[in-house]
Amino acid sequence: MIRILVVEDDRDIAELVGRYLERAGFRVELLASGRDAIAALAERPPDVLVLDLMLPGVDGLEICRAARSNARTANIPIIMLTARAEESERIAGLEIGADDYIGKPFSPNELVARVRALLRRVARSETPGTTAATYGPVVLNSDEHTVTVDGQPVALTAKEFLLLQYLIGHRGRVLSRDLLLTDVWGYTYTGGTRTVDVHVRRLREKLPLLERALVTVKQFGYKLLDPPPPRE
Numbered sequence: 277m278i279r280i281l282v283v284e285d286d287r288d289i290a291e292l293v294g295r296y297l298e299r300a301g302f303r304v305e306l307l308a309s310g311r312d313a314i315a316a317l318a319e320r321p322p323d324v325l326v327l328d329l330m331l332p333g334v335d336g337l338e339i340c341r342a343a344r345s346n347a348r349t350a351n352i353p354i355i356m357l358t359a360r361a362e363e364s365e366r367i368a369g370l371e372i373g374a375d376d377y378i379g380k381p382f383s384p385n386e387l388v389a390r391v392r393a394l395l396r397r398v399a400r401s402e403t404p405g406t407t408a409a410t411y412g413p414v415v416l417n418s419d420e421h422t423v424t425v426d427g428q429p430v431a432l433t434a435k436e437f438l439l440l441q442y443l444i445g446h447r448g449r450v451l452s453r454d455l456l457l458t459d460v461w462g463y464t465y466t467g468g469t470r471t472v473d474v475h476v477r478r479l480r481e482k483l484p485l486l487e488r489a490l491v492t493v494k495q496f497g498y499k500l501l502d503p504p505p506p507r508e
Contacts, residue, residue: 278395279303281322283313283339284357285331289380293326296384297391310334314342321349324391329358329369337372344373344433351421353394353434355387370474375435376461377471393462397438411444412485412503423483430482435460439475440483443490443500452497472497 284290453469
């Protein structure tokens with residue numbers, strides 16, 4: 277059974293979220309503090325982390341950062357919750373590796389739908405029997421959920437992996453931000469298309485060969501060019 281760790285210090289919200297997730301067939305663990313969350317992640321990583329931004333002691337950003345820096349938890353799908361409406365707060369969470377973002381107040385049914393959509397995307401990328409995709413020196417292995425460049429591993433979050441996989445599979449096509457949100461995120465994303473730009477920027481930082489190969493189509497989206505020829 278899929279296990280979801282919900283870290284939320286508002287007891288009413290935590291219990292409401294827990295009930296809806298359990299009704300949807302998930303096993304849920306509720307925690308109210310950042311320190312407890314970090315200890316739980318180290319002891320027994322969940323399948324999905326639902327994380328409030330504002331927590332006592334250690335906040336959600338620090339927890340997200342800690343999860344992404346540990347090999348055991350680096351690929352856990354993370355959905356961040358926050359009452360803050362500022363775009364800067366949303367971008368901050370995405371910058372350090374959150375896969376999704378939901379602003380409060382929110383519908384518990386929407387959260388369940390987003391959890392399911394994220395799990396479907398991860399499961400699709402991990403379906404046995406798929407072949408590795410290559411892009412120049414980049415090898416993306418869907419079976420092992422790994423990416424290497426010239427044989428050296430590159431750590432990507434779950435959403436970064438799925439975005440790279442989609443871009444490689446559709447190289448040469450101009451892809452709108454709305455299309456990427458629909459096909460990679462798996463639903464009509466309400467947080468705005470800026471999240472695509474954040475993930476693209478992170479891919480370019482982690483895979484420098486994409487700086488020139490993944491071009492921005494002004495006011496529309498992105499296009500992945502053919503990889504540059506190998507150096508002789």
